[in-house]
Amino acid sequence: MSNATPGPILEARDLVKKFGDFVAVKGVSFAIERGESFGFLGPNGAGKTSTMRMISAVSKPTSGSLSILGLNPLTDGPEIRGRLGVVPQEDTLELELSVRLNLEMFGRYFDIPRQVLRERANELLEFTQLAERANDKVDDLSGGMKRRLTIARALMNQPELLILDEPTTGLDPQARHLLWERLYRLKREGVTLIITTHYMDEAEQLCDRLVVMDHGSIVAEGPPRDLIAQHSTREVVELRFDVESHDDVDLPLSNFAQRVEVLPDRILLYVDEGDNTLRELHTAGIVPASALVRRSSLEDVFLRLTGRTLVD
Amino acid sequence: MSLSPTVKAGAPAWLRSWHYHATYYAQTWRGSLASNILFPIFFLASLGVGVGHLVTAHTGVVQGQTYLHFIAPSILATTTMQLGEGESLWPVLAAVKWIRSYHAAAATPLEPEDILFGKLSWVVTRAFVTGIIYTIVIGSFGALESWWSLTLPFIGALIALAFSAPLVAFAARSQSDAPFSVIYRFAFVPMFLFSATFYPISAYPDYLRPLVQLVPLYHGVALARAAAYGNASIGPVLCHVAVLAVMAALGIAWGRRTMRRRLVD
Numbered sequence: 001m002s003n004a005t006p007g008p009i010l011e012a013r014d015l016v017k018k019f020g021d022f023v024a025v026k027g028v029s030f031a032i033e034r035g036e037s038f039g040f041l042g043p044n045g046a047g048k049t050s051t052m053r054m055i056s057a058v059s060k061p062t063s064g065s066l067s068i069l070g071l072n073p074l075t076d077g078p079e080i081r082g083r084l085g086v087v088p089q090e091d092t093l094e095l096e097l098s099v100r101l102n103l104e105m106f107g108r109y110f111d112i113p114r115q116v117l118r119e120r121a122n123e124l125l126e127f128t129q130l131a132e133r134a135n136d137k138v139d140d141l142s143g144g145m146k147r148r149l150t151i152a153r154a155l156m157n158q159p160e161l162l163i164l165d166e167p168t169t170g171l172d173p174q175a176r177h178l179l180w181e182r183l184y185r186l187k188r189e190g191v192t193l194i195i196t197t198h199y200m201d202e203a204e205q206l207c208d209r210l211v212v213m214d215h216g217s218i219v220a221e222g223p224p225r226d227l228i229a230q231h232s233t234r235e236v237v238e239l240r241f242d243v244e245s246h247d248d249v250d251l252p253l254s255n256f257a258q259r260v261e262v263l264p265d266r267i268l269l270y271v272d273e274g275d276n277t278l279r280e281l282h283t284a285g286i287v288p289a290s291a292l293v294r295r296s297s298l299e300d301v302f303l304r305l306t307g308r309t310l311v312d
Numbered sequence: 313m314s315l316s317p318t319v320k321a322g323a324p325a326w327l328r329s330w331h332y333h334a335t336y337y338a339q340t341w342r343g344s345l346a347s348n349i350l351f352p353i354f355f356l357a358s359l360g361v362g363v364g365h366l367v368t369a370h371t372g373v374v375q376g377q378t379y380l381h382f383i384a385p386s387i388l389a390t391t392t393m394q395l396g397e398g399e400s401l402w403p404v405l406a407a408v409k410w411i412r413s414y415h416a417a418a419a420t421p422l423e424p425e426d427i428l429f430g431k432l433s434w435v436v437t438r439a440f441v442t443g444i445i446y447t448i449v450i451g452s453f454g455a456l457e458s459w460w461s462l463t464l465p466f467i468g469a470l471i472a473l474a475f476s477a478p479l480v481a482f483a484a485r486s487q488s489d490a491p492f493s494v495i496y497r498f499a500f501v502p503m504f505l506f507s508a509t510f511y512p513i514s515a516y517p518d519y520l521r522p523l524v525q526l527v528p529l530y531h532g533v534a535l536a537r538a539a540a541y542g543n544a545s546i547g548p549v550l551c552h553v554a555v556l557a558v559m560a561a562l563g564i565a566w567g568r569r570t571m572r573r574r575l576v577d
Binding site for chain 1: 320321322323325328329331332335336339340411412413415416417418419420421422423575576577
């Protein structure tokens with residue numbers, strides 16, 4: 001897409017957002033390159049949505065500096081928003097109106113002429129596989145279809161930067177994969193993507209690079225693989241014992257792993273070779289009710305960095 | 313996706329918001345248009361002609377008018393007030409809280425003021441069209457006596473704006489619709505009944521009259537009557553216009569604050 005300016009497409013320095021006494025975002029800094037797919041991973045309440053609203057040039061930062069598309073959101077808000085696409089957490093669609101009309105009415109906000117609106121709506125209905133539902137009421141669509149329509153709507157102005165806040169929350173696995181696939185295609189076409197999510201698999205799948213947020217601060221930054229390599233072991237052994245609380249398990253598990261995390265419903269052993277560890281446990285006479293070996297994920301990175309799980 | 317050339321239609325931002333409301337209404341107008349035409353006919357037929365018979369038999373004319381002619385302008389005034397109210401409370405709360413369509417609009421080049429002005433200009437448009445329809449219906453009952461009647465649609469638009477602007481501002485800062493039915497029951501229904509709508513203000517005892525004159529709708533009703541008969545003096549007319557214009561102006565100023573706070577802070 002055109003209007004390429006040199007330097008990052010978005011740059012934030014010491015960004016702070018306060019609501020009265022509550023500090024939602026506590027001085028975050030990051031830079032996003034053109035064509036990149038950048039993620040904000042963190043639990044609910046980490047400050048992701050407040051950050052999103054600031055980088056959408058909607059809400060004003062309390063302090064810090066922010067440059068979007070080389071412009072200043074404090075003075076060039078309308079121009080910036082004209083070149084962004086925003087997929088909010090809630091779909092905010094007009095349920096009583098048709099799928100097509102939802103696109104065309106929204107496109108009007110960008111001052112797009114009627115003729116062009118019609119063409120773009122057709123293209124985007126094809127792209128999001130909603131062409132057959134074009135004349136149906138939005139109310140009759142499934143959750144996944146509504147989500148795709150919200151994405152189509154955000155693309156009506158052919159944005160250079162697409163910002164998605166929790167794009168697949170509440171969708172079933174099939175709908176999620178279809179949506180991810182569409183987002184890959186946009187990325188291949190050169191659209192810069194910014195995604196917030198509290199699903200680690202989504203972050204791993206979609207993001208070239210991400211920051212992990214917690215309590216309004218960035219606690220780690222990098223490509224998903226690097227973060228995992230840096231903050232976790234290669235594999236994880238999940239053990240469940242037949243007990244009320246796993247805090248009560250009194251076994252010398254730390255002898256078998258580089259690190260042990262005790263969660264209410266399971267115990268995690270951080271190791272390099274999970275199968276070897278399982279054998280060693282058996283030999284030592286430790287027999288859990290169930291055991292599972294898996295690769296380390298961003299969930300483990302988050303647990304390591306914050307001592308808490310992403311999804312409660 | 314092929315890239316279409318970037319062309320602008322050249323519409324100011326508030327007009328794009330107006331267009332959104334107009335397009336929405338174009339999908340759902342049928343029911344409201346029917347009631348727009350039938351409501352005044354029913355009202356004038358039942359109250360104006362029906363009750364009018366009794367009034368004529370008992371008291372003759374009211375302020376020099378037949379009862380039908382007396383209440384016809386007030387029906388235009390009360391209807392545009394109700395239109396301003398109906399467009400403003402629940403639909404605005406839905407747009408900022410339930411459906412969040414104003415939040416979606418705030419993510420586009422539109423500023424909160426554009427969204428507000430688009431909404432209010434749409435209310436004014438609807439009230440103006442309603443005013444034209446009512447003027448024609450009232451005229452067909454023979455209740456218009458002056459060329460000043462041609463200003464009735466503008467008066468209807470002013471009344472709707474005077475009520476809509478503060479209510480939009482209030483709804484934009486609301487977290488629930490609980491206060492709305494209180495406003496409706498304890499402000500709008502009494503205003504509808506007691507603003508010298510169905511009888512002249514002289515029916516009130518002296519000490520109550522200044523109180524009635526504080527009620528905003530009273531000024532709308534009086535203004536509509538002045539236009540229909542064309543016999544009012546300039547002083548009171550300017551006073552009525554000023555009351556409604558000040559309400560609108562204060563409502564707009566308040567709305568700019570509440571919309572901005574709700575949508576972008």
